[in-house]
Amino acid sequence: MSRKIRVLIAKPGLDGHDRGAKFVARALRDAGMEVIYTGLRQTPESIVNTAIQEDVDAVGMSILSGAHNTLLPKVVELLKEKGAEDILVFGGGVIPDSDIPFLKENGVQAVFTPGTPSEEFVNFIKENVRKDG
């Protein structure tokens, strides 16, 4: 029997808007996944450490402050450094369309902006997480 998909939902940076992150966390839980939520004000280092310690399959990060171009690629880079590049990375929040190509080039595999139905990110995770579990 395969284990449940484990997802870390994180709030990088100083931004305190956590309504979206908490909704995503609950929606993933309702979809049968195991969800760990970090709470606010996480550094890229602490997010990566938690992801590895908790042995998650995916990391989702929510940012509404505009710091996404700095913080999301940093997490991808640190995961790579620690040999954990098989962890799926996705983002969400107030992220202009014009920034999405840059984020994707830098290893963020999907970006979900406001109004995305939960079905969409649930399916994305199910289809894209590593299949070795």
Place this chain on the structure above:
Amino acid sequence: MTIRDEFNKWREGVHGKSVSRFPERKKEFKTSYGETVEPVYCPEEGGSAYLETRGFPGCYPFTRGVQPTMYRGRFWTMRQYAGFGTAEESNKRYKYLLGAGQTGLSVAFDLPTQIGYDSDHPMSDGEVGKVGVAIDSLKDMEILFDGIPLGDVSTSMTINSTASVLLSMYIAVAEKQGFSADKLNGTIQNDILKEYIARGTYRFPPKPSMRLITDIFEFCASNVPKWNTISISGYHIREAGSNAVQEVAFTLADGIAYVEAAIKAGLDVDVFAPRLSFFFNAHNNLLEEVAKFRAARRLWSEVMKNRFKAANPKSQMLRFHTQTAGCTLTAQQPDNNIVRVAIQTLAATLGGTQSLHTNSRDEALALPTEESVRIALRTQQIVAHESGIADTIDPLAGSYFVEALTDSIYAKARKYIERIDELGGMVEAIEKGFVQQEIQDSAYHYQVAVEKGEEVVVGVNKFQMKEEPPTNLLKVDRSIQVSQIAKINDVKSSRDNDAVIRKLAEIKAAAQGSDNLMPKILEAVKVYATLGEIAGTMQEVFGEHKESVVL
């Protein structure tokens, strides 16, 4: 006495006196067909129940408004929240807004400033200048208000955990411009409890944070008497997903906690309570929102009178700022947001707000452009000057529906406050996660209803269309972080560093003891100690707050 007798008494007394001191906007207000519009309309029957629960404008329990003339005397203050990038850029935006007819300033600070990190702190990486202006030292504040005489404007600052430092910088800049502190008008948000619940820019744990707040109350009562020392905020509680009752209940429960803390610190309720102000959200449900504002006014006046024995009518008045609901704005078909904001503007003004920020159509996408901000401001001006809603006070009073909702929001919010009292008060209720859980449950259920299509959001889950990605969005350049860091280095190399060390040591000593921190902080900012240095010094004594995660 009948209501008519009471009305006549009010008309000649409270209202008449006010008009003779501050004439109304027009000699006479008229309909399109020449009928005179009265200042207020009230029922012919109903007797004591009406007088106890509704009353007249400017009179207890203030359900119908806090001033005797409301917008017939003066419109609400149109105050657009703004600030981004560097102090220079924000200064330019303020001058633009004042030139466009805005009547007060509202400063948005970036997140490092709100939490007390300098722009060169590792936690600030990527955040500098993003959601507001970056302020590291008095130098930045001098640039921010360059050419804006602080004795002549009123300024609202959205600042909480570091309010003591930013208010000190404001006072220091004003003094340099030649205005003493007692001339200054404005507001600091300074509402830390909602930061733990909903907004997230806390730095220190609740106890020392409450002490900073009461230090500010005390300092301002004698030094900056016209300053609103706190803006107790339901706005962010609503944005986090609460419903209207929860917004009222949790905001007033926060207010009760501040009043209790101040009384415990030895302050006289009638000295500080007149400077308390509130900040609410204006959502789409027009009539429910109007009822919400009326219910909140009634409930607060009763709390102040009965629970805290406040005798000064000014202590019993719930004066509030409103912002239209950011969370109702959609990234899809953003021009639709102009219409939402217009409805919310009506909700706030029919509800009797003292000041209003209207959101811009593009705020679900990025910071607003100048053009979008202008439309938002014009929305308020159209409602004020063209709609006629400002010609009589509390015009929706007497609607069976609005009155019934006013009663039910009042009763349900009161129940919540009783529940919080049973839990040991708001600080306890927050530490236990009760408040956060209640809000999250509402938020979750709402979102599920949207996904099921039970709640319609036009352009999002109904009436969608294919759209080109939006263009012309305002972006904050990353180079701002670099230039801010250069500015900090400049300040640090040109100031008197011995004086800075001395002043920081005095802050530390005051933090360890019980002396009011404000005079010490004011002295430190004047010698150009940075915000990060001052907050860091306080953290050595106070510690740092860690969120208790509730899912």
